[in-house]
Amino acid sequence: MSSRKRKHGIFAVVSEAVEMIQTGEHEKHKGKPIAEALETIFNQMRVAGNRPRTIDSYEYIFKQFVEINDIEYVEExxxxxIYNYLGSIDVSQRTKLIRLKSTKAVLSKFHNNGWLKERFWSSIQIKVDKEVKKGAKENDIDRLLHLIDQTTFIYL
Incomplete structure (x- = not known):
C-alpha cells in the first residue's frame, strides 16, 4: 500500500483552500501592494546612490499617479x-514629459523586480516643441570681447 495520501474531487480543492488561508497565500493572488513596492524600490535607489531630491521627485510624481488612478496593487x-494620469494633470507639455519620464523610471524598477511582466510604457511618448534660441548680436559679441582683460595674455 502506498504511503501517499491522495485527495480527489472537492476534498482536494477544499484542502488547498484551507492551506492557502493558513499560509496567507490568498492575499498574494491580489498582487504586490503599491506602498510596499515603492518602499522597496526607493530603498534600492538609496543604496544605489540616487540623490534624495531625485527619489523625492519620483515619490511625489508616482504617488500622484497612484492617487489619480486609485491603484492599490502594482498589477493594476x-x-x-498612464494615459489617464497624463490627461488629468493640468500642466505644460514639458512638465508632462518630466512626469512621464519619472513614471517610466519607477515602472522600470517594478519590471526589474519582476512585478510587471511587460514594458508596456515604453511606447508612450510626448512631443514637446523645442525652443530655438536667438543668436548673439554683433554688438553683444564686441562688448564681450572688450571686457576681456588682455593685459594678462602672454604673446609668443
Whole structure:
C-alpha cells in the first residue's frame, strides 16, 4: 500500500483552500501592494546612490499617479492608467514629459523586480516643441570681447 495520501474531487480543492488561508497565500493572488513596492524600490535607489531630491521627485510624481488612478496593487497598472494620469494633470507639455519620464523610471524598477511582466510604457511618448534660441548680436559679441582683460595674455 502506498504511503501517499491522495485527495480527489472537492476534498482536494477544499484542502488547498484551507492551506492557502493558513499560509496567507490568498492575499498574494491580489498582487504586490503599491506602498510596499515603492518602499522597496526607493530603498534600492538609496543604496544605489540616487540623490534624495531625485527619489523625492519620483515619490511625489508616482504617488500622484497612484492617487489619480486609485491603484492599490502594482498589477493594476496598465497603459490606460498612464494615459489617464497624463490627461488629468493640468500642466505644460514639458512638465508632462518630466512626469512621464519619472513614471517610466519607477515602472522600470517594478519590471526589474519582476512585478510587471511587460514594458508596456515604453511606447508612450510626448512631443514637446523645442525652443530655438536667438543668436548673439554683433554688438553683444564686441562688448564681450572688450571686457576681456588682455593685459594678462602672454604673446609668443
Amino acid at each position: 497598472i496598465n497603459i490606460d492608467s
